[in-house]
Amino acid sequence: MSIQILPARLANQIAAGEVVERPASVIKELVENSLDAGADKIELEIDRGGHKRILIRDNGNGIVQDELELALSRHATSKISCLDDLEQILSLGFRGEALASISSVARLTLTSKPASQAQAWQARAEGRDMAVQLQPVAHPNGTSVEVLDLFFNTPARRKFLRSEKTEFQHIDETVKRIALSRFDVAFSLKHNGKLLRHYPKAESQVARQKRLSLVCGQAFGQQALSIQSEYQGLILNGWLLNQGSTSQDQQYFYVNGRMMRDKLINHAIRQAFEGILAPDCHPAYVLYLQLDAKEVDVNVHPAKHEVRFHQARLVHDFIFRALQDAIERPQFEEELAQPQ
Numbered sequence: 001m002s003i004q005i006l007p008a009r010l011a012n013q014i015a016a017g018e019v020v021e022r023p024a025s026v027i028k029e030l031v032e033n034s035l036d037a038g039a040d041k042i043e044l045e046i047d048r049g050g051h052k053r054i055l056i057r058d059n060g061n062g063i064v065q066d067e068l069e070l071a072l073s074r075h076a077t078s079k080i081s082c083l084d085d086l087e088q089i090l091s092l093g094f095r096g097e098a099l100a101s102i103s104s105v106a107r108l109t110l111t112s113k114p115a116s117q118a119q120a121w122q123a124r125a126e127g128r129d130m131a132v133q134l135q136p137v138a139h140p141n142g143t144s145v146e147v148l149d150l151f152f153n154t155p156a157r158r159k160f161l162r163s164e165k166t167e168f169q170h171i172d173e174t175v176k177r178i179a180l181s182r183f184d185v186a187f188s189l190k191h192n193g194k195l196l197r198h199y200p201k202a203e204s205q206v207a208r209q210k211r212l213s214l215v216c217g218q219a220f221g222q223q224a225l226s227i228q229s230e231y232q233g234l235i236l237n238g239w240l241l242n243q244g245s246t247s248q249d250q251q252y253f254y255v256n257g258r259m260m261r262d263k264l265i266n267h268a269i270r271q272a273f274e275g276i277l278a279p280d281c282h283p284a285y286v287l288y289l290q291l292d293a294k295e296v297d298v299n300v301h302p303a304k305h306e307v308r309f310h311q312a313r314l315v316h317d318f319i320f321r322a323l324q325d326a327i328e329r330p331q332f333e334e335e336l337a338q339p340q
């Protein structure tokens with residue numbers, strides 16, 4: 001076969017393999033876009049575990065009519081423009097791949113109205129070359145993305161979708177993770193027309209604790225120990241359960257607002273809890289690490305689950321010490337503080 005440039009849709013479908021694994025990953029990408037757009041209200045409607053339909057509606061900045069087509073193309077982003085930006089990423093997105101990838105493996109419509117524009121417009125990418133169709137529609141300020149029939153044109157991928165129930169559990173977990181990362185944003189999640197989760201904006205301390213209980217359960221909310229530690233530009237705060245939990249699901253770690261599963265961090269946490277937990281218990285925590293964006297590389301993994309710290313040892317030891325101090329603190333000092 002001679003060398004040829006792949007058609008746009010096929011190239012996007014290949015890229016989609018990296019970021020769009022299942023409905024929950026679509027939701028992660030879309031919610032991150034809404035957050036990057038400054039939304040403080042994000043509504044999700046899911047039908048049949050996301051197999052059939054995913055709808056997200058936000059009240060963010062919106063996309064101007066002229067840029068709707070661009071937003072759907074690959075490597076199109078408003079978030080970075082040069083290598084310097086890549087070295088200190090402040091937004092959740094930056095690869096410019098999500099919308100192009102999702103629209104290559106599903107029927108996607110993007111509808112948006114910036115406050116400055118009188119009319120909302122809707123875009124849909126179709127065909128081999130993903131030609132974009134535009135039409136005016138009615139829509140409030142903000143953006144909606146509807147994703148129908150995920151993987152309808154990639155049967156091999158579709159086969160890997162689990163039951164609607166399992167896929168919905170992944171979606172629910174994704175929304176929980178994000179809800180714990182932004183207490184200043186209201187989230188709601190409907191499944192098959194039923195409102196299942198509602199996390200109102202939580203700005204006061206009481207409201208934050210309420211959200212923590214909603215997401216992690218009443219027991220976690222009531223027993224959690226707050227932690228707050230700072231060293232050489234590193235800040236760690238959040239909550240943990242001194243005695244751990246029998247459930248392995250209460251482990252949330254954020255680096256500059258981004259949820260992570262990182263080996264180095266896990267190691268530091270396990271070490272801090274060592275010898276303290278009952279044999280059937282696991283560490284339980286919601287922790288937020290903040291550090292200079294230049295000190296961490298988030299461009300390691302397409303789905304951005306992993307990071308690389310420039311000063312790995314320092315970060316590891318800082319987390320370990322901060323947790324060890326907190327864990328050894330006597331129970332009567334328990335109180336809940338602000339996580340941010």
Ligand code: ADP
Nearest residue numbers: 033037071077078093094095096097098099143
């Ligand atoms: P990235 O987030 O990496 O920039 P995406 O493909 O996810 O790439 O989105 C492409 C662009 O479309 C974004 O950079 C942004 O300008 C715009 N965009 C996407 N979703 C929204 C949204 N909900 N509100 C406003 N703009 C959006």
Ligand code: MG
Nearest residue numbers: 029033093098
């Ligand atoms: Mg994005």
